[in-house]
Amino acid sequence: xxxxxxxxxxxxxxxxxxxxxxxxxxxxxxxxxxxxxxxxxxxxxxxxxxxxxxxxxxxxxxxxxxxxxxxxxxxxxxxxxxxxxxxxxxxxxxxxxxxxxxxxxxxxxxxxxxxxxxxxxxxxxxxxxxxxxxxxxxxxxxxxxxxxxxxxxxxxxxxxxxxxxxxxxxxxxxxxxxxxxxxxxxxxxxxxxxxxxxxxxxxxxxxxxxxxxxxxxxxxxxxxxxxxxxxxxxxxxxxxxxxxxxxxxxxxxxxxxxxxxxxxxxxxxxxxxxxxxxxxxxxxxxxxxxxxxxxxxxxxxxxxxxxxxxxxxxxxxxxxxxxxxxxxxxxxxxxxxxxxxxxxx
Amino acid sequence: xxxxxxxxxxxxxxxxxxxxxxxxxxxxxxxxxxxxxxxxxxxxxxxxxxxxxxxxxxxxxxxxxxxxxxxxxxxxxxxxxxxxxxxxxxxxxxxxxxxxxxxxxxxxxxxxxxxxxxxxxxxxxxxxxxxxxxxxxxxxxxxxxxxxxxxxxxxxxxxxxxxxxxxxxxxxxxxxxxxxxxxxxxxxxxxxxxxxxxxxxxxxxxxxxxxxxxxxxxxxxxxxxxxxxxxxxxxxxxxxxxxxxxxxxxxxxxxxxxxxxxxxxxxxxxxxxxxxxxxxxxxxxxxxxxxxxxxxxxxxxxxxxxxxxxxxxxxxxxxxxxxxxxxxxxxxxxxxxxxxxxxxx
Numbered sequence: 001x002x003x004x005x006x007x008x009x010x011x012x013x014x015x016x017x018x019x020x021x022x023x024x025x026x027x028x029x030x031x032x033x034x035x036x037x038x039x040x041x042x043x044x045x046x047x048x049x050x051x052x053x054x055x056x057x058x059x060x061x062x063x064x065x066x067x068x069x070x071x072x073x074x075x076x077x078x079x080x081x082x083x084x085x086x087x088x089x090x091x092x093x094x095x096x097x098x099x100x101x102x103x104x105x106x107x108x109x110x111x112x113x114x115x116x117x118x119x120x121x122x123x124x125x126x127x128x129x130x131x132x133x134x135x136x137x138x139x140x141x142x143x144x145x146x147x148x149x150x151x152x153x154x155x156x157x158x159x160x161x162x163x164x165x166x167x168x169x170x171x172x173x174x175x176x177x178x179x180x181x182x183x184x185x186x187x188x189x190x191x192x193x194x195x196x197x198x199x200x201x202x203x204x205x206x207x208x209x210x211x212x213x214x215x216x217x218x219x220x221x222x223x224x225x226x227x228x229x230x231x232x233x234x235x236x237x238x239x240x241x242x243x244x245x246x247x248x249x250x251x252x253x254x255x256x257x258x259x260x261x262x263x264x265x266x267x268x269x270x271x272x273x274x275x276x277x278x279x280x281x282x283x284x285x286x287x288x289x290x291x292x293x294x295x296x297x298x299x300x301x302x303x304x305x306x307x308x309x310x311x312x313x314x315x316x317x318x319x320x321x322x323x324x325x326x327x328x329x330x331x332x333x334x335x336x337x338x339x340x341x342x343x344x345x
Numbered sequence: 346x347x348x349x350x351x352x353x354x355x356x357x358x359x360x361x362x363x364x365x366x367x368x369x370x371x372x373x374x375x376x377x378x379x380x381x382x383x384x385x386x387x388x389x390x391x392x393x394x395x396x397x398x399x400x401x402x403x404x405x406x407x408x409x410x411x412x413x414x415x416x417x418x419x420x421x422x423x424x425x426x427x428x429x430x431x432x433x434x435x436x437x438x439x440x441x442x443x444x445x446x447x448x449x450x451x452x453x454x455x456x457x458x459x460x461x462x463x464x465x466x467x468x469x470x471x472x473x474x475x476x477x478x479x480x481x482x483x484x485x486x487x488x489x490x491x492x493x494x495x496x497x498x499x500x501x502x503x504x505x506x507x508x509x510x511x512x513x514x515x516x517x518x519x520x521x522x523x524x525x526x527x528x529x530x531x532x533x534x535x536x537x538x539x540x541x542x543x544x545x546x547x548x549x550x551x552x553x554x555x556x557x558x559x560x561x562x563x564x565x566x567x568x569x570x571x572x573x574x575x576x577x578x579x580x581x582x583x584x585x586x587x588x589x590x591x592x593x594x595x596x597x598x599x600x601x602x603x604x605x606x607x608x609x610x611x612x613x614x615x616x617x618x619x620x621x622x623x624x625x626x627x628x629x630x631x632x633x634x635x636x637x638x639x640x641x642x643x644x645x646x647x648x649x650x651x652x653x654x655x656x657x658x659x660x661x662x663x664x665x666x667x668x669x670x671x672x673x674x675x676x677x678x679x680x681x682x683x684x685x686x687x688x689x690x
Contacts, residue, residue: 149655153498153597155547155588173518194631201637202500202588202595204649204663209628213609213651222654235655239597239663243500243547243588250547252498252584252597264558283554286539292546304549306558309567310494310580318549318584 003031004345007066007090009058009081010073011035011046014163015095018329019070022298024049027337028068036062037073060084067345068336071095072328086122091345093124093332097216100125100224107227110334111275112139116228117339124335127228128220129327130154130240130249135228136300136326137319138255140274141267142229146258148313149235152221155243155250156206157291158198160323161187165198169244172199188242198244206240215240248291249327251319256311264305267315271302276326281305289320297322298330348376349690352411352435354403354426355418356380356391359508360440363674364415367643369394372682373413381407382418405429412690413681416440417673431467436690438469438677442561445470445569452572455679456620457484461573462684469680472573473565474672475499475585475594480573481645481671482664483600485619486612487574491603493658494580497566500588500595501551502636503543505668506532510543514589517544533587543589551585560585593636594672596664601656609650612660616647621671626650634665642667643675 006028010016016037023030035046036058044055056062058077063069063085071078071085072095082099085092099105106116107125112135117124127135134152141147158169165186172182176199184195188205196203206217214222221238225231272279280289281303289301300321308314321327339345351373355361361382368375380391381403389400401407403422408414408430416423416430417440427444430437444450451461452470457480462469472480479497486492503514510531517527527542533550541548551562559567566583570576617624625634626648634646645666653659666672684690 151496151599153584155500155586170522174522177515177519188631192631196631196635197637200590201635202590203635204595204597204633205631209631213628213649214654237599237653237655237659237661239498239649239661241500241595241597241663244545244590245547245588246545250549250586252549252586254496254582254599283558286533286537286541286550286554288549290541290546290548292542304558304584308582309559310582314582316582316584318586 001029003029004067005032005034005065006030007034007036007063007069009036009069009071009077011055012037012041012044013072014159014324015072015328018324019072019332020046020048022325022329022333026333028333028340034062034066063088063090066090068093070332082123091120091122091124091339093126093335095126095328095332097128097220099123100127101227107224108335109135109228109331110338111136113228113230114338114342117335117342117344120344126328126332126335127224128217129160129323130156130217130251131221131224131228132327132331133249133300133319133321134221134251134253135225136276137253137271137302137317139229140270140277141255141257144270145262147234147255148258149256150225151237151254153239153252154241155245156240157245157247157249157323158187158242159247160249161190166246169198169246172197173244176200198242200244203242204239206242245291247322247324248295248320249323250291253317253319254308254314256314260313264307264315268305271305276300277302279303289318291320294320295322296325298325300326346374348374349412350377350379350410351375352379352381352408352414354381354414354416354422356400357382357386357389358417359504359511359669360417360673363669364417364677365391365393367670367674367678371678373678373685379407379411408433408435411435413438415677427468436465436467436469436684438471438680440471440673440677442473442565444468445472446572452569453680454480454573454676455683456481458573458575459683459687462680462687462689465689471673471677471680472569473562474505474668475501475562475596476566476569476573477672477676478594478645478664478666479566479596479598480570481621482598482616482647482662484574485615485622486600486602489615490607492579492600493603494601495570496582496599498584498597499586500590501585502590502592502594502668503532503587504592505594506535511591514543514591517542518589521545543587545589548587549584551587590636592667592669593640593665594668595636598662598664599653599659601659605658609652609660613650616650621645622647624648634663636665639665640667641670643670645671
């Protein structure tokens with residue numbers, strides 16, 4: 001079995017740490033693992049399979065001999081180093097939004113559109129966390145019954161904004177419980193002008209605003225879903241909201257299918273057999289997905305499936321997954337595993 | 346100006362406490378204020394306009410001479426005592442769900458359907474908290490442009506489940522931050538079998554489940570909205586979710602209007618002139634409603650107004666209000682004020 005030299009760019013971040021843990025048991029035979037980050041983190045130690053690895057600086061020459069490079073250090077770092085990595089022969093699997101909508105770059109959720117991997121030019125984009133879990137749930141429904149429309153409202157975790165945002169949530173929460181003013185310096189978006197406390201709050205802004213009044217997070221969900229599902233015609237609208245949850249995104253989905261006379265039970269049956277999906281749906285035993293049970297799991301959990309009161313082709317459901325796992329690190333690793341399985345790397 | 350004898354039933358609860366504070370400055374000339382609760386709370390002291398009042402037990406004879414009785418001690422207490430209060434000559438303004446869908450009982454949001462008060466039989470129902478803020482935002486839009494459909498996902502605060510649930514959120518939050526297991530004994534619903542932690546979680550269940558897979562909270566939003574707006578034909582679906590917020594409900598609304606060629610600006614203009622509504626909507630300055638700014642305010646805040654990407658008659662918006670204030674105590678007081686203004690009491 002072929003062994004691979006693997007690099008993680010951004011290993012000290014929230015997704016980098018998750019990549020380390022998940023690679024320990026992945027179906028990838030690892031020869032060497034190179035852990036890279038910014039100059040600031042150079043020399044730090046990280047653990048992999050009980051062994052200490054020393055973080056090196058991300059440079060153009062750092063990719064010599066690398067077969068697979070996971071990038072999760074922000075779009076600017078991907079743009080700066082992807083060419084050097086690809087030229088060195090590596091397959092770049094990028095967790096940032098830098099190339100997701102690039103026409104030549106496959107945007108892949110392995111359960112949904114693995115065939116797109118065949119057209120790669122040594123760069124694969126990993127979709128946005130909130131998109132991944134949604135398309136994982138939508139695809140089996142589309143395949144069975146058709147799909148014409150989606151309206152989604154998200155309940156997104158703070159870890160999606162990085163480890164510093166998580167610290168901020170923790171510090172703000174302690175401040176509020178102590179009767180003090182919470183201090184906000186990161187959320188809703190580190191790159192925006194104003195910052196609001198997330199502790200005991202709900203913020204209807206993730207990423208910056210585009211001029212049309214939608215946020216870029218909302219546009220990511222809408223555009224990436226169309227690309228991944230190969231459905232430029234799909235009607236889809238998103239409202240993205242940050243809530244005081246550490247890890248795990250929840251989504252309230254309304255969708256309209258094309259086929260008539262489909263029951264909620266038929267939808268449940270399809271979901272229960274879909275790859276990567278766990279159906280948790282039994283109101284009689286209060287069984288439904290929650291982030292407290294989905295965190296650190298690789299699957300996407302679906303529940304509260306019910307038919308719309310007015311539209312017989314409309315259905316509501318509740319979709320939960322760990323945004324750092326299936327939403328980021330695990331999906332990236334699955335891309336690598338799938339490419340190995342398909343003989344593409 | 347006429348002076349009124351007023352009673353609060355359930356004065357030691359979350360809504361009762363809010364009623365006390367808001368009555369201090371309400372447009373109701375109060376002669377005597379009687380503070381009532383269960384036998385357990387008898388003898389406790391509460392403050393009203395700087396004066397100590399002693400809590401008495403709610404009994405059938407406690408309503409002698411009362412003109413206006415605010416009930417917020419649970420549906421069972423309303424069912425037990427409303428008749429005695431009405432027979433004693435009081436107007437009962439009930440915060441519970443006991444009579445909301447009763448055909449003979451007006452269900453009123455004063456900005457939306459004040460005329461319904463004329464048909465009262467000395468019992469007025471105050472709608473569900475999540476319903477009130479939604480219809481307050483929907484009514485001016487319906488009046489200007491027509492309204493055919495609503496899909497709502499809620500982000501509801503813990504105080505809606507009472508003071509003990511708030512304590513539970515606080516204790517669970519401290520436990521999680523200390524690395525301990527959070528203990529859950531109340532939420533999602535005190536009357537249900539299983540309990541889940543709300544700290545750093547999102548629970549897609551409020552109230553019990555009905556057999557069709559919707560919760561009763563969701564049915565309240567759907568049925569009460571139709572009744573208040575006088576629109577049994579309105580298409581409306583709700584997904585109700587509890588999040589770790591202390592007070593203040595947020596709602597992600599999708600709605601379809603009837604008129605064509607309406608812009609988001611036109612909707613904003615109508616909302617900015619609507620009674621009880623404050624428009625907070627300027628993405629360029631990150632201005633949108635949040636519970637941290639809406640808490641303890643009487644108004645309903647609306648922002649993130651934008652046209653649907655696919656449906657020119659579809660619009661999305663974000664609606665926030667304090668569930669204990671406009672969602673409960675303040676709306677009840679407004680009902681009393683409106684009845685005084687209309688000469689009905």
